[in-house]
Amino acid sequence: MPTSLRNALTNPVAADADEDEPQRAGIQSVEVGFELLNALSEAPGALMLRDLAAAAGMSAAKAHRYLVSFQRMGLVVQDPVSTRYDLGPAALRLGLASLSRIDAVKLARERVDSLINETGHTLAIAVWGNQGPTMVHWIEAPQTVPVTLRLGDVMPLLTSATGRCFAAFMGSEGRDAQRIGPMVRDELARLKKLPRSGVPLVDVPHSLADVQALLDETRRHGLARVVHSLLPGVGGFCAPVFDAQGRLALGLVVLGSVATLDTEWSGPPARAVLQCARQLSADLGHRPPSPGP
Incomplete structure:
Protein backbone atom coordinates (compact mmCIF):
# COMPACT_ATOMS: atom_id res chain seq x y z
CA MET A 1 0.00 0.00 0.00
CA LEU A 99 -14.43 51.24 -6.05
CA SER A 100 -18.00 50.80 -7.30
CA ARG A 101 -18.61 48.17 -4.63
CA ILE A 102 -17.28 50.16 -1.69
CA ASP A 103 -19.80 51.74 0.66
CA ALA A 104 -17.92 54.38 2.65
CA VAL A 105 -20.37 54.49 5.55
CA LYS A 106 -20.52 50.70 5.80
CA LEU A 107 -16.75 50.54 5.79
CA ALA A 108 -16.57 53.18 8.52
CA ARG A 109 -19.17 51.41 10.66
CA GLU A 110 -17.05 48.27 10.59
CA ARG A 111 -14.20 50.21 12.23
CA VAL A 112 -16.25 51.91 14.95
CA ASP A 113 -16.20 49.07 17.48
CA SER A 114 -12.41 48.85 17.57
CA LEU A 115 -12.10 52.63 17.64
CA ILE A 116 -14.54 52.98 20.53
CA ASN A 117 -12.48 50.43 22.47
CA GLU A 118 -9.36 52.42 21.72
CA THR A 119 -10.73 55.84 22.64
CA GLY A 120 -13.33 54.96 25.27
CA HIS A 121 -15.59 57.76 24.01
CA THR A 122 -18.71 58.21 21.94
CA LEU A 123 -18.22 57.90 18.18
CA ALA A 124 -20.30 59.06 15.25
CA ILE A 125 -20.27 59.17 11.46
CA ALA A 126 -21.50 62.19 9.53
CA VAL A 127 -22.12 62.77 5.83
CA TRP A 128 -23.16 65.85 3.87
CA GLY A 129 -26.94 65.89 3.55
CA ASN A 130 -29.46 68.27 2.00
CA GLN A 131 -29.19 70.67 4.92
CA GLY A 132 -25.51 70.23 5.78
CA PRO A 133 -23.36 67.82 7.86
CA THR A 134 -25.74 65.12 9.09
CA MET A 135 -25.25 62.40 11.71
CA VAL A 136 -25.94 58.96 10.20
CA HIS A 137 -24.40 56.62 12.80
CA TRP A 138 -23.95 57.01 16.53
CA ILE A 139 -22.53 54.77 19.28
CA GLU A 140 -22.24 55.92 22.88
CA ALA A 141 -19.35 54.50 24.84
CA PRO A 142 -20.13 52.91 28.22
CA GLN A 143 -19.66 55.11 31.27
CA THR A 144 -19.61 58.37 29.33
CA VAL A 145 -21.68 61.48 29.79
CA PRO A 146 -24.67 61.29 27.36
CA VAL A 147 -24.70 63.95 24.65
CA THR A 148 -28.12 65.10 23.49
CA LEU A 149 -27.62 64.48 19.78
CA ARG A 150 -29.65 62.16 17.57
CA LEU A 151 -29.31 60.41 14.26
CA GLY A 152 -30.36 62.76 11.49
CA ASP A 153 -29.28 65.86 13.38
CA VAL A 154 -27.71 68.51 11.15
CA MET A 155 -24.60 69.93 12.77
CA PRO A 156 -23.69 73.64 12.74
CA LEU A 157 -20.74 74.53 10.53
CA LEU A 158 -18.93 76.78 13.01
CA THR A 159 -19.56 75.41 16.49
CA SER A 160 -19.31 71.65 15.91
CA ALA A 161 -16.23 69.63 15.03
CA THR A 162 -18.29 67.92 12.33
CA GLY A 163 -19.30 71.20 10.71
CA ARG A 164 -15.79 72.60 10.86
CA CYS A 165 -14.43 69.44 9.25
CA PHE A 166 -16.82 69.72 6.32
CA ALA A 167 -16.28 73.48 5.99
CA ALA A 168 -12.51 73.01 5.92
CA PHE A 169 -12.19 69.95 3.70
CA MET A 170 -15.22 70.01 1.41
CA GLY A 171 -13.28 71.78 -1.33
CA SER A 172 -14.58 74.45 -3.66
CA GLU A 173 -16.13 72.40 -6.49
CA GLY A 174 -19.71 71.27 -6.77
CA ARG A 175 -23.02 72.75 -5.71
CA ASP A 176 -22.76 71.62 -2.08
CA ALA A 177 -19.31 73.15 -1.67
CA GLN A 178 -20.56 76.44 -3.09
CA ARG A 179 -23.30 76.50 -0.46
CA ILE A 180 -20.83 76.62 2.40
CA GLY A 181 -19.98 80.32 2.06
CA PRO A 182 -23.60 81.54 2.39
CA MET A 183 -24.23 79.01 5.18
CA VAL A 184 -21.23 80.32 7.11
CA ARG A 185 -22.44 83.90 6.82
CA ASP A 186 -25.94 82.93 7.94
CA GLU A 187 -24.56 81.06 10.93
CA LEU A 188 -22.32 83.98 11.90
CA ALA A 189 -25.37 86.24 11.90
CA ARG A 190 -27.22 83.83 14.21
CA LEU A 191 -24.27 83.56 16.59
CA LYS A 192 -24.16 87.33 16.97
CA LYS A 193 -27.81 87.29 18.07
CA LEU A 194 -27.32 84.69 20.81
CA PRO A 195 -27.99 86.00 24.34
CA ARG A 196 -24.90 86.56 26.44
CA SER A 197 -26.54 85.25 29.63
CA GLY A 198 -26.20 81.70 30.94
CA VAL A 199 -23.16 79.46 30.52
CA PRO A 200 -20.95 81.11 27.92
CA LEU A 201 -19.66 79.14 24.96
CA VAL A 202 -16.03 79.60 24.00
CA ASP A 203 -14.02 78.96 20.84
CA VAL A 204 -16.82 80.52 18.80
CA PRO A 205 -15.96 82.69 15.77
CA HIS A 206 -17.56 86.13 15.51
CA SER A 207 -16.22 87.33 12.15
CA LEU A 208 -15.19 86.00 8.77
CA ALA A 209 -11.57 86.53 9.82
CA ASP A 210 -12.19 84.30 12.85
CA VAL A 211 -13.72 81.66 10.57
CA GLN A 212 -10.75 81.74 8.22
CA ALA A 213 -8.31 81.35 11.11
CA LEU A 214 -10.37 78.47 12.48
CA LEU A 215 -10.44 76.65 9.13
CA ASP A 216 -6.73 77.23 8.58
CA GLU A 217 -6.03 75.66 11.96
CA THR A 218 -8.26 72.71 11.10
CA ARG A 219 -6.47 72.07 7.80
CA ARG A 220 -3.08 72.43 9.49
CA HIS A 221 -3.90 69.68 12.01
CA GLY A 222 -5.75 67.50 9.50
CA LEU A 223 -8.92 67.32 11.62
CA ALA A 224 -11.39 69.63 13.36
CA ARG A 225 -11.74 70.24 17.09
CA VAL A 226 -14.24 71.94 19.40
CA VAL A 227 -14.02 72.58 23.13
CA HIS A 228 -17.09 74.10 24.86
CA SER A 229 -18.29 75.57 21.58
CA LEU A 230 -21.13 73.19 20.68
CA LEU A 231 -22.26 72.43 24.23
CA PRO A 232 -20.74 73.58 27.55
CA GLY A 233 -18.47 70.90 28.96
CA VAL A 234 -18.28 68.93 25.71
CA GLY A 235 -15.30 68.55 23.38
CA GLY A 236 -14.71 66.57 20.25
CA PHE A 237 -12.78 65.91 17.07
CA CYS A 238 -13.88 65.14 13.52
CA ALA A 239 -11.45 63.67 10.98
CA PRO A 240 -12.14 63.74 7.23
CA VAL A 241 -12.41 60.58 5.13
CA PHE A 242 -11.77 61.09 1.40
CA ASP A 243 -12.73 58.94 -1.57
CA ALA A 244 -10.62 57.99 -4.60
CA GLN A 245 -11.40 61.30 -6.30
CA GLY A 246 -10.24 63.28 -3.28
CA ARG A 247 -13.78 64.27 -2.31
CA LEU A 248 -14.88 64.37 1.32
CA ALA A 249 -16.88 61.17 1.81
CA LEU A 250 -17.68 61.45 5.51
CA GLY A 251 -16.50 62.72 8.85
CA LEU A 252 -15.43 60.41 11.68
CA VAL A 253 -16.29 61.94 15.06
CA VAL A 254 -15.17 61.31 18.63
CA LEU A 255 -16.64 63.39 21.44
CA GLY A 256 -17.22 63.42 25.16
CA SER A 257 -17.02 65.37 28.38
CA VAL A 258 -13.94 67.56 28.65
CA ALA A 259 -13.50 66.08 32.13
CA THR A 260 -12.51 62.75 30.58
CA LEU A 261 -11.78 63.46 26.88
CA ASP A 262 -8.24 64.58 26.12
CA THR A 263 -8.83 67.58 23.86
CA GLU A 264 -5.19 68.23 22.99
CA TRP A 265 -4.43 68.12 19.28
CA SER A 266 -1.73 65.53 19.95
CA GLY A 267 -3.74 63.53 22.50
CA PRO A 268 -4.71 59.84 22.08
CA PRO A 269 -8.34 60.48 20.93
CA ALA A 270 -7.22 62.90 18.19
CA ARG A 271 -4.46 60.57 17.02
CA ALA A 272 -6.75 57.52 17.02
CA VAL A 273 -9.59 59.08 15.03
CA LEU A 274 -7.17 60.70 12.58
CA GLN A 275 -5.30 57.45 11.97
CA CYS A 276 -8.57 55.57 11.47
CA ALA A 277 -9.82 58.22 9.02
CA ARG A 278 -6.59 58.07 7.03
CA GLN A 279 -6.77 54.29 6.80
CA LEU A 280 -10.40 54.50 5.68
CA SER A 281 -9.40 57.03 3.03
CA ALA A 282 -6.69 54.69 1.78
CA ASP A 283 -9.18 51.81 1.69
CA LEU A 284 -11.49 53.97 -0.43
CA GLY A 285 -8.66 54.53 -2.92
CA HIS A 286 -7.57 57.99 -1.81
CA ARG A 287 -3.95 58.94 -2.31
CA PRO A 288 -2.95 62.12 -0.47
CA PRO A 289 -0.99 64.65 -2.53
CA SER A 290 2.78 64.44 -2.28
CA PRO A 291 4.31 67.07 0.01
CA GLY A 292 5.88 70.00 -1.77
CA PRO A 293 9.64 70.60 -1.93
Whole structure:
Protein backbone atom coordinates (compact mmCIF):
# COMPACT_ATOMS: atom_id res chain seq x y z
CA MET A 1 0.00 0.00 0.00
CA PRO A 2 1.40 3.45 -0.88
CA THR A 3 2.60 5.49 2.09
CA SER A 4 0.28 8.44 1.33
CA LEU A 5 -2.79 6.16 1.23
CA ARG A 6 -1.76 4.36 4.42
CA ASN A 7 -1.36 7.72 6.22
CA ALA A 8 -4.77 8.84 5.02
CA LEU A 9 -6.42 5.70 6.36
CA THR A 10 -4.66 5.77 9.72
CA ASN A 11 -4.77 9.54 10.29
CA PRO A 12 -7.51 11.19 8.23
CA VAL A 13 -7.24 14.51 10.08
CA ALA A 14 -3.56 14.82 9.23
CA ALA A 15 -4.34 13.87 5.64
CA ASP A 16 -6.92 16.65 5.37
CA ALA A 17 -4.38 19.08 6.77
CA ASP A 18 -1.85 18.02 4.18
CA GLU A 19 -4.38 18.57 1.40
CA ASP A 20 -5.22 22.04 2.71
CA GLU A 21 -1.63 23.13 3.18
CA PRO A 22 -0.92 24.16 -0.46
CA GLN A 23 -4.03 26.36 -0.44
CA ARG A 24 -2.94 28.06 2.79
CA ALA A 25 0.58 28.53 1.50
CA GLY A 26 -0.62 30.33 -1.62
CA ILE A 27 1.32 30.85 -4.81
CA GLN A 28 4.49 32.73 -4.13
CA SER A 29 5.06 33.79 -7.73
CA VAL A 30 1.72 35.65 -7.72
CA GLU A 31 2.71 37.50 -4.56
CA VAL A 32 6.12 38.36 -6.03
CA GLY A 33 4.60 39.58 -9.27
CA PHE A 34 2.13 41.75 -7.41
CA GLU A 35 5.05 43.81 -6.09
CA LEU A 36 5.54 45.14 -9.62
CA LEU A 37 1.89 46.18 -9.89
CA ASN A 38 2.03 47.73 -6.44
CA ALA A 39 5.16 49.68 -7.36
CA LEU A 40 3.43 51.03 -10.47
CA SER A 41 0.36 52.03 -8.46
CA GLU A 42 2.50 54.01 -6.02
CA ALA A 43 4.68 55.67 -8.68
CA PRO A 44 3.75 59.15 -9.94
CA GLY A 45 3.96 57.92 -13.55
CA ALA A 46 5.33 55.31 -15.92
CA LEU A 47 8.68 53.72 -15.03
CA MET A 48 11.69 52.36 -16.86
CA LEU A 49 12.32 48.64 -16.36
CA ARG A 50 15.33 49.17 -14.10
CA ASP A 51 13.47 51.64 -11.88
CA LEU A 52 10.38 49.45 -11.67
CA ALA A 53 12.45 46.39 -10.83
CA ALA A 54 14.32 48.31 -8.13
CA ALA A 55 11.06 49.58 -6.62
CA ALA A 56 9.74 46.02 -6.48
CA GLY A 57 12.98 44.66 -5.03
CA MET A 58 13.93 42.29 -7.84
CA SER A 59 16.34 42.02 -10.74
CA ALA A 60 15.48 43.56 -14.10
CA ALA A 61 15.56 40.14 -15.78
CA LYS A 62 13.11 38.69 -13.27
CA ALA A 63 10.85 41.72 -13.49
CA HIS A 64 10.80 41.52 -17.28
CA ARG A 65 9.45 37.95 -17.23
CA TYR A 66 6.55 39.01 -15.05
CA LEU A 67 5.90 42.09 -17.15
CA VAL A 68 5.61 40.03 -20.34
CA SER A 69 2.78 38.04 -18.76
CA PHE A 70 1.16 41.14 -17.29
CA GLN A 71 1.18 42.78 -20.73
CA ARG A 72 -0.59 39.78 -22.23
CA MET A 73 -3.26 40.11 -19.53
CA GLY A 74 -3.65 43.84 -20.01
CA LEU A 75 -2.52 44.62 -16.46
CA VAL A 76 0.54 46.49 -17.76
CA VAL A 77 1.28 48.44 -20.92
CA GLN A 78 4.63 49.53 -22.37
CA ASP A 79 5.07 52.73 -24.32
CA PRO A 80 6.73 51.79 -27.63
CA VAL A 81 8.72 55.05 -27.74
CA SER A 82 9.90 55.59 -24.19
CA THR A 83 9.79 51.83 -23.31
CA ARG A 84 8.36 52.82 -19.92
CA TYR A 85 5.83 50.59 -18.18
CA ASP A 86 2.51 51.68 -16.70
CA LEU A 87 -0.73 50.14 -15.45
CA GLY A 88 -2.94 48.84 -18.24
CA PRO A 89 -6.69 48.75 -18.98
CA ALA A 90 -7.28 45.52 -17.05
CA ALA A 91 -5.85 47.12 -13.91
CA LEU A 92 -8.16 50.09 -14.44
CA ARG A 93 -11.20 47.82 -14.78
CA LEU A 94 -10.31 45.99 -11.58
CA GLY A 95 -9.85 49.25 -9.71
CA LEU A 96 -13.12 50.74 -10.93
CA ALA A 97 -15.01 47.55 -10.11
CA SER A 98 -13.60 47.57 -6.59
CA LEU A 99 -14.43 51.24 -6.05
CA SER A 100 -18.00 50.80 -7.30
CA ARG A 101 -18.61 48.17 -4.63
CA ILE A 102 -17.28 50.16 -1.69
CA ASP A 103 -19.80 51.74 0.66
CA ALA A 104 -17.92 54.38 2.65
CA VAL A 105 -20.37 54.49 5.55
CA LYS A 106 -20.52 50.70 5.80
CA LEU A 107 -16.75 50.54 5.79
CA ALA A 108 -16.57 53.18 8.52
CA ARG A 109 -19.17 51.41 10.66
CA GLU A 110 -17.05 48.27 10.59
CA ARG A 111 -14.20 50.21 12.23
CA VAL A 112 -16.25 51.91 14.95
CA ASP A 113 -16.20 49.07 17.48
CA SER A 114 -12.41 48.85 17.57
CA LEU A 115 -12.10 52.63 17.64
CA ILE A 116 -14.54 52.98 20.53
CA ASN A 117 -12.48 50.43 22.47
CA GLU A 118 -9.36 52.42 21.72
CA THR A 119 -10.73 55.84 22.64
CA GLY A 120 -13.33 54.96 25.27
CA HIS A 121 -15.59 57.76 24.01
CA THR A 122 -18.71 58.21 21.94
CA LEU A 123 -18.22 57.90 18.18
CA ALA A 124 -20.30 59.06 15.25
CA ILE A 125 -20.27 59.17 11.46
CA ALA A 126 -21.50 62.19 9.53
CA VAL A 127 -22.12 62.77 5.83
CA TRP A 128 -23.16 65.85 3.87
CA GLY A 129 -26.94 65.89 3.55
CA ASN A 130 -29.46 68.27 2.00
CA GLN A 131 -29.19 70.67 4.92
CA GLY A 132 -25.51 70.23 5.78
CA PRO A 133 -23.36 67.82 7.86
CA THR A 134 -25.74 65.12 9.09
CA MET A 135 -25.25 62.40 11.71
CA VAL A 136 -25.94 58.96 10.20
CA HIS A 137 -24.40 56.62 12.80
CA TRP A 138 -23.95 57.01 16.53
CA ILE A 139 -22.53 54.77 19.28
CA GLU A 140 -22.24 55.92 22.88
CA ALA A 141 -19.35 54.50 24.84
CA PRO A 142 -20.13 52.91 28.22
CA GLN A 143 -19.66 55.11 31.27
CA THR A 144 -19.61 58.37 29.33
CA VAL A 145 -21.68 61.48 29.79
CA PRO A 146 -24.67 61.29 27.36
CA VAL A 147 -24.70 63.95 24.65
CA THR A 148 -28.12 65.10 23.49
CA LEU A 149 -27.62 64.48 19.78
CA ARG A 150 -29.65 62.16 17.57
CA LEU A 151 -29.31 60.41 14.26
CA GLY A 152 -30.36 62.76 11.49
CA ASP A 153 -29.28 65.86 13.38
CA VAL A 154 -27.71 68.51 11.15
CA MET A 155 -24.60 69.93 12.77
CA PRO A 156 -23.69 73.64 12.74
CA LEU A 157 -20.74 74.53 10.53
CA LEU A 158 -18.93 76.78 13.01
CA THR A 159 -19.56 75.41 16.49
CA SER A 160 -19.31 71.65 15.91
CA ALA A 161 -16.23 69.63 15.03
CA THR A 162 -18.29 67.92 12.33
CA GLY A 163 -19.30 71.20 10.71
CA ARG A 164 -15.79 72.60 10.86
CA CYS A 165 -14.43 69.44 9.25
CA PHE A 166 -16.82 69.72 6.32
CA ALA A 167 -16.28 73.48 5.99
CA ALA A 168 -12.51 73.01 5.92
CA PHE A 169 -12.19 69.95 3.70
CA MET A 170 -15.22 70.01 1.41
CA GLY A 171 -13.28 71.78 -1.33
CA SER A 172 -14.58 74.45 -3.66
CA GLU A 173 -16.13 72.40 -6.49
CA GLY A 174 -19.71 71.27 -6.77
CA ARG A 175 -23.02 72.75 -5.71
CA ASP A 176 -22.76 71.62 -2.08
CA ALA A 177 -19.31 73.15 -1.67
CA GLN A 178 -20.56 76.44 -3.09
CA ARG A 179 -23.30 76.50 -0.46
CA ILE A 180 -20.83 76.62 2.40
CA GLY A 181 -19.98 80.32 2.06
CA PRO A 182 -23.60 81.54 2.39
CA MET A 183 -24.23 79.01 5.18
CA VAL A 184 -21.23 80.32 7.11
CA ARG A 185 -22.44 83.90 6.82
CA ASP A 186 -25.94 82.93 7.94
CA GLU A 187 -24.56 81.06 10.93
CA LEU A 188 -22.32 83.98 11.90
CA ALA A 189 -25.37 86.24 11.90
CA ARG A 190 -27.22 83.83 14.21
CA LEU A 191 -24.27 83.56 16.59
CA LYS A 192 -24.16 87.33 16.97
CA LYS A 193 -27.81 87.29 18.07
CA LEU A 194 -27.32 84.69 20.81
CA PRO A 195 -27.99 86.00 24.34
CA ARG A 196 -24.90 86.56 26.44
CA SER A 197 -26.54 85.25 29.63
CA GLY A 198 -26.20 81.70 30.94
CA VAL A 199 -23.16 79.46 30.52
CA PRO A 200 -20.95 81.11 27.92
CA LEU A 201 -19.66 79.14 24.96
CA VAL A 202 -16.03 79.60 24.00
CA ASP A 203 -14.02 78.96 20.84
CA VAL A 204 -16.82 80.52 18.80
CA PRO A 205 -15.96 82.69 15.77
CA HIS A 206 -17.56 86.13 15.51
CA SER A 207 -16.22 87.33 12.15
CA LEU A 208 -15.19 86.00 8.77
CA ALA A 209 -11.57 86.53 9.82
CA ASP A 210 -12.19 84.30 12.85
CA VAL A 211 -13.72 81.66 10.57
CA GLN A 212 -10.75 81.74 8.22
CA ALA A 213 -8.31 81.35 11.11
CA LEU A 214 -10.37 78.47 12.48
CA LEU A 215 -10.44 76.65 9.13
CA ASP A 216 -6.73 77.23 8.58
CA GLU A 217 -6.03 75.66 11.96
CA THR A 218 -8.26 72.71 11.10
CA ARG A 219 -6.47 72.07 7.80
CA ARG A 220 -3.08 72.43 9.49
CA HIS A 221 -3.90 69.68 12.01
CA GLY A 222 -5.75 67.50 9.50
CA LEU A 223 -8.92 67.32 11.62
CA ALA A 224 -11.39 69.63 13.36
CA ARG A 225 -11.74 70.24 17.09
CA VAL A 226 -14.24 71.94 19.40
CA VAL A 227 -14.02 72.58 23.13
CA HIS A 228 -17.09 74.10 24.86
CA SER A 229 -18.29 75.57 21.58
CA LEU A 230 -21.13 73.19 20.68
CA LEU A 231 -22.26 72.43 24.23
CA PRO A 232 -20.74 73.58 27.55
CA GLY A 233 -18.47 70.90 28.96
CA VAL A 234 -18.28 68.93 25.71
CA GLY A 235 -15.30 68.55 23.38
CA GLY A 236 -14.71 66.57 20.25
CA PHE A 237 -12.78 65.91 17.07
CA CYS A 238 -13.88 65.14 13.52
CA ALA A 239 -11.45 63.67 10.98
CA PRO A 240 -12.14 63.74 7.23
CA VAL A 241 -12.41 60.58 5.13
CA PHE A 242 -11.77 61.09 1.40
CA ASP A 243 -12.73 58.94 -1.57
CA ALA A 244 -10.62 57.99 -4.60
CA GLN A 245 -11.40 61.30 -6.30
CA GLY A 246 -10.24 63.28 -3.28
CA ARG A 247 -13.78 64.27 -2.31
CA LEU A 248 -14.88 64.37 1.32
CA ALA A 249 -16.88 61.17 1.81
CA LEU A 250 -17.68 61.45 5.51
CA GLY A 251 -16.50 62.72 8.85
CA LEU A 252 -15.43 60.41 11.68
CA VAL A 253 -16.29 61.94 15.06
CA VAL A 254 -15.17 61.31 18.63
CA LEU A 255 -16.64 63.39 21.44
CA GLY A 256 -17.22 63.42 25.16
CA SER A 257 -17.02 65.37 28.38
CA VAL A 258 -13.94 67.56 28.65
CA ALA A 259 -13.50 66.08 32.13
CA THR A 260 -12.51 62.75 30.58
CA LEU A 261 -11.78 63.46 26.88
CA ASP A 262 -8.24 64.58 26.12
CA THR A 263 -8.83 67.58 23.86
CA GLU A 264 -5.19 68.23 22.99
CA TRP A 265 -4.43 68.12 19.28
CA SER A 266 -1.73 65.53 19.95
CA GLY A 267 -3.74 63.53 22.50
CA PRO A 268 -4.71 59.84 22.08
CA PRO A 269 -8.34 60.48 20.93
CA ALA A 270 -7.22 62.90 18.19
CA ARG A 271 -4.46 60.57 17.02
CA ALA A 272 -6.75 57.52 17.02
CA VAL A 273 -9.59 59.08 15.03
CA LEU A 274 -7.17 60.70 12.58
CA GLN A 275 -5.30 57.45 11.97
CA CYS A 276 -8.57 55.57 11.47
CA ALA A 277 -9.82 58.22 9.02
CA ARG A 278 -6.59 58.07 7.03
CA GLN A 279 -6.77 54.29 6.80
CA LEU A 280 -10.40 54.50 5.68
CA SER A 281 -9.40 57.03 3.03
CA ALA A 282 -6.69 54.69 1.78
CA ASP A 283 -9.18 51.81 1.69
CA LEU A 284 -11.49 53.97 -0.43
CA GLY A 285 -8.66 54.53 -2.92
CA HIS A 286 -7.57 57.99 -1.81
CA ARG A 287 -3.95 58.94 -2.31
CA PRO A 288 -2.95 62.12 -0.47
CA PRO A 289 -0.99 64.65 -2.53
CA SER A 290 2.78 64.44 -2.28
CA PRO A 291 4.31 67.07 0.01
CA GLY A 292 5.88 70.00 -1.77
CA PRO A 293 9.64 70.60 -1.93
